[in-house]
Amino acid sequence: MQASRLPRYVDIVLIPILNLLTALFVAGIIIAIIGENPFTALSVMLKGAFVYKGGLGYTLFYTTNFIFTGLAVAVAFHAMLFNIGGEGQAAMGGLGIGLVALSLGGLLPILVVIFLAVLGSALFGAIWGIIPGYLQAKRGSHIVITTIMFNFIASAIMVWLLAGMLMAPNQMSPETVSFSDGVMLWQMHEIFNKMGFDIGRSPLNLSFVIALICCLFVWLLIWRTRLGYRIRATGFSLKASTYAGYRPEIIIIVTMAISGGLAGMMAVNEILGVQHRVILNFTSGYGFTGIAVALMGRNHPVGIIFASLLFGALFQGGAELDFEFQTITRDMVLMIQGLIILFSGALAYMFNPVLEKLFLRDDHLIGPKND
């Protein structure tokens, strides 16, 4: 990444906001074209995401998914690895939870099983990251290609298992039996109920807290640990990393393990938090959206929290839109999300030239070469 010449607050606050407003503006035009009032639509969305009872809970529930997958992409990116495999790693994470919960549930104390299940998700996700990492480090197979392939492999394995060995008997859906009683993460609305608050029912569960802890973990890892230092050095310059004696191939594999583990933990939210059994396709694109989240959050945990919140609100508010308006369907909502990804991801630096002119006011643009 090129160090931006703009003041820091412009880079991390103003630009994302400008991008977001642009996306909403274009989305508004489209909504106006199909004959709805864009402002009404926006207000429905905002209310749905934040105001209605339970709305915020749903928003934060989706946010949790995005934090996990966003962090996964960001960690890999610090080693200049583009991990597109969040989807597959999350699916395998779900398998990890399922195997632990189904085999140990009832045998061990519930808390131990839950703890092992969370560990299982990270472990299985990590393995699904390690293999492409190994192939990249030792065999030079490009990580983008292999992680995409591993998404398909993971998906096929899940179908094979859930429609076969692991399928619950006497029914027709590709899913496992439910975990034994109590093997689940506590719902937030129940916790709050016990404390005397009513926050409305939502699937929001303790995973949200785990996700925030992971954010802290990633921040410490990247900017405060020696390993993180080595990861960044390797990402910026392979030669410098070799010179320093870091063995880039090991760094790549370790980074992909951490990245895969984080993606795998997304399953904690969906499987251990809500479904309490392994189902097919629970990842439903969160792994891919994680790329946009990391991009928008500039690969920094704090940025990722905000970007995840935005995407969570879009998910939840979008569902509300779909519900409220005849003309605005689920596909329209997807399109708005697409616009946001387009403007804050692919066109993230669209406003840079304008802002540089505004903030720098002289032709710094090319800058002195090595004099």
Add this chain to the structure above:
Amino acid sequence: MNADISKQNGGSKSPFAVEIKNINKSFGSVHANHEISLNVSLGTIHGIIGENGAGKSTLMSILYGFYKPDSGEIKVHGKAAYFKQPLDALKLGIGMVHQHFMLVPNFTALENIVLGAEGKTGLNKGLQNARKKLEELKQAYGLEVELDSVTEDLPVGIQQRIEILKALYRGARVLILDEPTGVLTPQETDQLFEILLALKSEGVTILLITHKLHEVMAITDEVSVMRQGKMVGNTLTKHTTPEMLAEQMVGRSVLVNTKYELQSIGKVVLSVNKLGVVDKRGFDSLKNATFDLHAGEILGVAGIAGNGQSELLSVLSGITLPNAGSFKIEEYLFDAKKNPSPRLMRELGVSHVPEDRQAEGLVLQFQAFESVILGYENNQKLGSGFLTKPDNIQEYCSQLQESFDVRPQNPRLYSSQFSGGNQQKLVLSREISSVPKILLVGQPTRGVDIGAIEFIHETLINMRNSGCAILLVSVELEEILTLSDRILVINSGEIMGIVPRITATKSMLGKMMAGIPFEDAKEDKK
């Protein structure tokens, strides 16, 4: 050819190819060019010298149309010129050969030369015409280039000729060369100078930007000195001396040759025995190398770039593995089976200042305080357990910057924002602060300004005097001769001989660098 010039000059009587008047250019708070005026006489070689950051490259970038000056005017062949982009400068006959070549590596020489001037839709016709024109140019100036070879396979010296041809092909009558000899061997440099003289005799005006004084003395007609964005001197070359120029460049008198006292050498700390390295292509880049390195000596490794010096450094620092032979540090013996690693070598007290400080020695995207712990981040003073303490590291970096006079003295600045000399001081400070027993140094002063060279040389000599064993690889023969106790000459991966400095002469070393063994080179000397 001469008829061409008068035509291009538009019949003007101006004796100057380029006139620059009161040019100002600032980047933010940095006044890179301050009221610069410069007249370059037609058909001469004009040297522009100055330390890194003196504003030479900025001035040339303005002349080439890359930057717009804040004020001032430029005349080319007597006509006022307003450049919006390099193309405008090109139209007026100004061509530039950049320090880092702008060539497509997998194009042929011919394809590179015509790039951007291919002619109409069909490529073949354009190429044929170009070939004809280029043959003429080649003959006129002695610019021998095999037009159909792929560029990346050619030596740097030839790649540079392609750049020169490229400029001439576009009708350049004023040629700007930015640090042209930085990447060349001494022989290639001589050939370049011959070409420049041929160009001059054909009426081409040449602007030579450099910081090497002896080159200025050897080839220029006139020389201008820049310091801190200002033009501080302008004389005919025959009226000046290197010492005078150095003083003008730095603003004070400089010891061109650092003082040096003989001292008795200590015990053997590194013993290299029949060491061999095979590179990725299966080529023997280092063959059968045998020598000892003693405490308290500087062993200079002389040779033309690419003759195995880099491989020697990288195998001794543990980065690449030896394929044959062994080397011994203390009681540790390393060979193809018992592999060294950079980390282990550091633990054994081997520090390494790499040849390429930008790619290896520093991480340019890191802040200075992060770069100064590269390879040493395990040091428990910088934090406890797994975690590092940025405050401690910044404090540590400030100390290093102060004792090594790194400017600006700011640990939070990005490594890329320091000048070449200061980057090198950062690397040196890191490697020396671990108090090494053995110091491997590659090209310590490449692209470094005179003030910093002086500092770096003094530092190396102080290290030697305090008992450190130094292996110094440099393509600057002057540097090797100034610093070394003994000089090892390498050619095609083979050691041609080891000569004590007292008996070494330039011509003898030159012959050995060209592949003549010590015995024969010595006989020739008599």
